[in-house]
Amino acid sequence: MNNKTPYSLSPEACASRIFEMSGAEFEPDIAADLWSKIINHKWLLSEKVGRDVGLRTACIDFLENMEQAHDEYRAYKHKDILKEMGAQNISREMWDTIADSQPPKQLVQRRIILPLTEESLAKKHGVVRPKAIIFFGPPGTGKTHFVKAIAGVLSWWYIEIIPSMLMADGLEKVGANLREVMQQARNLDEVVLFIDEFEEIAGSRDTADRIDKSITNEFLKQIPLLKNQENKILLVCATNYIRQLDAAMLRPGRFDCIIPVGGLDRKGRATILEHYISKLNAGQVDLDQLIEMTSGFTPADIQYFIDQVAHFAFEQELIDKKDYRVTTDTFIQMIPKVHPSLSSKVIEEFEKDSIIYSRV
Ligand SMILES: Nc1ncnc2c1ncn2[C@@H]1O[C@H](COP(=O)(O)OP(=O)(O)OP(=O)(O)O)[C@@H](O)[C@H]1O
Ligand SMILES: [Mg+2]
CATH class of the missing domain: 1.10.8.60 (Helicase, Ruva Protein; domain 3)
Structure with a gap:
């Protein structure tokens, strides 16, 4: 069942439909906002009972439990998206398998974990919540392991995006797939979104062909959209080839930190x-x-x-x-x-x- 139903109406029409169905009167602008929520609620009720629930029933039920109904819809949608994106729960213990001396544990603790866990203290001192970071270093040094451990210690979801997955519909579609995945992720909360093999979608445009250029451009557009979100999403990108990244990716303002992950002592x-x-x-x-x-x-x-x-x-x-x-x-x-x-x-x-x- 999908919730993309042809119910788009003008604000005035929304107000009159809601009035017809429930007897409640709202200003057109408020009615338009409520209308889309009523449509979502109709979809959610129908999903729950396994048959199509009438618009009138959904409208009345929604107006009676407005706050709760909207939260419930969001939670339901989140669950759907989490499943579709393969979200994983990571145990907190993973963080303890990393020695304090393993680069860059201390740094990640100070710059990423603490500002996210000590929220009000961070706010008091004007410490901005980290939203996007890059790990780079030779293969096998523990970059992926780190990202998972961060999700575990924060008790956030871990979602991994591998660029080769975005290429499943052909190279021409990578930009569109990337946009869609990022759009979905923006709906979520308390998520570590990990993009591995980052150079594949963020390569230098100087030497790239038309398609690769457009993929890098798309990604550049997505970063500020993600950073502007209020919800708690930490984007972590990892690469073995930092030199191949587009210079614009590395400019201050895009990523909060660019962190090397090297050898072990x-x-x-x-x-x-x-x-x-x-x-x-x-x-x-x-x-x-x-x-x-x-x-x-x-x-x-x-x-x-x-x-x-x-x-x-x-x-x-x-x-x-x-x-x-x-x-x-x-x-x-x-x-x-x-x-x-x-x-x-x-x-x-x-x-x-x-x-x-x-x-x-
Ligand atoms: N601190 C650690 N304790 C235990 N195992 C670890 C630790 N760090 C990494 N590993 C293990 O070492 C292997 C390599 O780590 P990981 O996959 O994170 O490296 P990577 O830097 O992401 O490599 P690549 O660049 O090839 O993607 C993994 O199997 C991982 O579980
Ligand atoms: Mg890795």
């Missing part, structure tokens, strides 16, 4: 290693030695390393038919299978980008 590696080791059938493991061995590892490398160890242990027990405990030696045996993603060249390039592009 010892404490960062320790927290992730401990998190994953707790899932293994582990015996004696020397954490300090593992921290040493995993220099240059991203969170993705650590996860892959642990996967290798887990499979090895599983297979050993299948063969030997006796309890196999993972020890430091198991890790030493498996380490040649994993190569650190963060070579000195990657780190050097990332550090250059961090100096040029970061805005925190």
